[in-house]
Amino acid sequence: MDSRGIAVTGMGCICAAGHDVDSTLRSIYSGKRNPVPPSRLQVNLDKVYPVFEVADDLKDIASDANRTTKLAIVVAEEALRQAGVDAEVVRNKRIGVCMGTTVGCTLSNEPFYRAFKEGSKPDLAPIHRYLINNPAEYIARRYGFHGPVSTIANACSSGTDAIGMAKGWIQNGRCDIAIAGGVDALSRITYLGFISLLISSTGACRPFDVDRTGLNLGEGAGIVVLEHPDSAKERGVETFAECVGFGCNADSYHPTAPHPEGVGLINAIRRALHEAEIEASDIGFVNAHGTSTPDNDKTEGKVIDKIYRPGIPAVSTKSYTGHTLGAAGGLEAIFTIRSLMDGLIPLTAGFENVDPECGIAPTTQLTKTDARCAISHSLAFGGNNSALIFRRSRS
């Protein structure tokens, strides 16, 4: 195994905060956000649970793609353009695709199922569409990539896990370049599911705040182009950051609640630090999972307080994107990298008062940083915990 850091040579994102990486970061650094009642989901509930939507209907993107896949395509285009991956590179390099998602690989078209349930024998078009819309498979087919293909369905840590797995592919010689990240569109299934668990908030989310009442769902996609350092050098492309560490560990505790002491998260962070060959004190800031649910923030806050240097800046960018589920790890990897590059950590919107049970105060203003390394956490249902460490390039 090659233990060098893996180069990040391209990035692409779309979310409620912006339609590409630059516009998203501008918006996030401004501290503004825009949770709205869901406009594309028809639901019959007494209360409104706001979401973070992508405004664009994406009508002009690939007509055979569903909304989740369309979000992935938009973002893949941006990332591949930035990384200079053109037809010639596709011919000459082994390129893999690893995408995290929750709804993107699910057989669950509701109108079709309702019609089937009523016995009205619906047309099979939604089934055919499902069969060609697996996110990683679709992207690999669209661009003619010949490397490994994988869609990770590991709930809320899927995007982080996808980048970690793609990093492993490159280190173990399975491919030269990998398109990796996460994608999810808003869906009635996840919307009603999170409300049923009583962890959705009727107000804008407030990560780590003492009065937080739950999360807001969001939608989007975030993809990085990972590349073997030799390949990036040979192609003469810019390396924005290096992906230097990944860790993933199970709590082995409960289907929905995190381990109260964060056992799995601590193990995942330690593993990522070990891979990166650095100490916890070398981490400059944390992009927290920070869902704004009572349980998550309590466990994660305790772990941040315990593991890193006192007063380390921690931000929850979910306060601008909502919880985008499978996309979250992809988006947050990009925000982490850009914060390293820009020397700026966003403020955590919605946070006002410290919760003594969390034990940390996240950023309350746009914060300057000269950090070289930063970490992004993801915690998922079932007790999956993942962490990714990025290092700023020397330029």
Place this chain on the structure above:
Amino acid sequence: MDDLKELKQVIIDDLKLEGMTPEDILDDQPLFGEGLGLDSLDAVELVVILQKHYGIELKDMDKAREVFSTMNTLAEYVRVNRKK
């Protein structure tokens, strides 16, 4: 008493307490932890069960914790608040 038995059966069915009968659930036994052994995921399902079977909306988890402490407290809450 029949109402209590019916409520117990609903809980057994919807929380899939396999192999249990209403007689196995004691009226003053705690529902959570060491008692019947339910947990936080059962609690949110219990909220849905009350809504579905009795038309009761109970979304405040602090209130729910109080209501869900034993079978007796739950049955009393259902008796007073049921809409169907």
Place this chain on the structure above:
Amino acid sequence: MRFSILGIGPVCALGSGMESFSAGIRGEREPRIERMTIESSAGTIELPVYQPVIERMSEFIKPRELRRLDGFSRMALLSAYMAVEDAGIEFTDPSRVGIIFGSGHGPVRTTFRFLDSYIEDGDKVASPLHFVNSVHNAVSSQTSIFMGIQGPCQTISCFGHTASAVLSAASDWLNTGLVDYVLAGLGDEYCDLMGYSLGSMKAHPAKEMHPEIFDKCSFLPGEGHVTFLLARDDTPGRAVITDAQLRANPDEVLLHDNVILSANGDPETGNVYAKLAARSKSHRIFTNKWGGMPTAIGFDLAAASLSDDLPVSCCEACGNGEVNVYTVSK
């Protein structure tokens, strides 16, 4: 790709565990096939479906502990326990064991049960329990919870690329020293909506599977889960996977004398298998013992490990006219 297979837990139409499975491979046990009546768009049809035979569950898990697990999780968990039992080992350090499960479609029946909960009784009473179980990684995380495993825990869902992604990751985790053992699982579930879709696509589904006929549709759906307990290749076990050629061209791929084809009576992939059959010295097909599913190659690998004539090349069409070939050796 390189690792040793220490234990296998197959749960499929032939039964649960290696004893039932090998009896089925020898032809001493017939698969369980249920004939489903389907109101398809072409009228009322009968669709034979391979259904798993669940055996010995209570030896591993108390019935009360199963209460929140759906059928898919139960099947997968049973196969995981059986893989460990088959290997005859005990995990001493739970953080040195990884779990990676893959499924083409995931827990589909529970997904639709969740939809049922709000379609039938209203959006306000969507069932949190069904929602939690409908998430693809419910199965792998329940396994980590039940078995006390605290290493990496991943879930893959990528149709024809599912098995290759699962086994590649398992191999990398072992060979880079991330963990000492991996529980690698592959499985899929049948649901009524799938039956309707299949029945409507093929107006007259076959009465039985003939996967050895590559150009005629005889696809029948199956349900099952197989878990492998894997370790580095220097650990003695049932067999060793010594190599994989992934996304390869069926005209160029290297094949050993003995070949197992995962052909399943789907003419869309039949041409890939026809090419491989023409190029192999001798080939066998077992898919009509467990039915068609995106992760069926798992059962082929289990069958190969029973062969007394290794190495065997196990081949699965992975889409796009390409093939994955896994070499199972002594």
